[in-house]
Amino acid sequence: NAGVTQTPKFRVLKTGQSMTLLCAQDMNHEYMYWYRQDPGMGLRLIHYSVGEGTTAKGEVPDGYNVSRLKKQNFLLGLESAAPSQTSVYFCASSPGVELFFGEGSRLTVL
Amino acid sequence: AQKITQTQPGMFVQEKEAVTLDCTYDTSDQSYGLFWYKQPSSGEMIFLIYQGSYDEQNATEGRYSLNFQKARKSANLVISASQLGDSAMYFCAMREVSYGGSQGNLIFGKGTKLSVKP
Numbered sequence: 001n002a003g004v005t006q007t008p009k010f011r012v013l014k015t016g017q018s019m020t021l022l023c024a025q026d027m028n029h030e031y032m033y034w035y036r037q038d039p040g041m042g043l044r045l046i047h048y049s050v051g052e053g054t055t056a057k058g059e060v061p062d063g064y065n066v067s068r069l070k071k072q073n074f075l076l077g078l079e080s081a082a083p084s085q086t087s088v089y090f091c092a093s094s095p096g097v098e099l100f101f102g103e104g105s106r107l108t109v110l
Numbered sequence: 111a112q113k114i115t116q117t118q119p120g121m122f123v124q125e126k127e128a129v130t131l132d133c134t135y136d137t138s139d140q141s142y143g144l145f146w147y148k149q150p151s152s153g154e155m156i157f158l159i160y161q162g163s164y165d166e167q168n169a170t171e172g173r174y175s176l177n178f179q180k181a182r183k184s185a186n187l188v189i190s191a192s193q194l195g196d197s198a199m200y201f202c203a204m205r206e207v208s209y210g211g212s213q214g215n216l217i218f219g220k221g222t223k224l225s226v227k228p
């Protein structure tokens with residue numbers, strides 16, 4: 001009964017390094033999302049996908065790329081990390097109405 | 111553009127009392143959904159309650175109810191009989207639904223931190 005799983009849970013990067021966050025869901029949901037959460041800002045949508053092979057930009061897409069090669073996986077990439085990308089990242093999936101969230105991934109960029 | 115406003119950054123409530131968390135929204139669409147999520151200090155996002163814009167009755171889920179006033183564009187969360195475990199951040203969110211039934215993106219407010227006092 002995994003639901004939505006994010007890896008890694010924690011990561012510390014140096015400015016300029018790259019990394020990928022993996023989101024996996026086992027509920028056969030079409031929709032998947034990546035949000036970031038910063039203090040006092042709530043959750044802001046980075047990128048989303050409405051199905052395998054599709055991706056689209058959300059509210060704050062700059063500095064991030066995504067891929068949805070398989071229906072169950074949604075990858076978030078940082079090509080050249082910046083301190084402004086220090087945040088908690090949440091992945092979510094949805095069959096259409098309610099969103100199911102992962103536990104979050106805390107990323108620190110030094 | 112859709113927008114969610116939560117005007118209470120923080121609130122206190124005495125244990126066993128009821129509390130209302132405010133949420134107003136702005137949308138030009140007729141079809142949309144309203145959500146409340148709870149985020150305890152452990153960080154996970156927990157779905158609490160959902161209200162569709164065409165639902166005639168206010169949604170209820172156990173101790174949670176959503177006071178939906180469509181004309182005022184408000185969707186306040188009411189928690190009855192507060193418990194210490196209700197201390198958390200609460201987020202109001204909205205997503206629009208297109209004519210074809212396609213769901214728009216979920217947009218969140220900035221949240222309200224609720225503290226329950228013993």
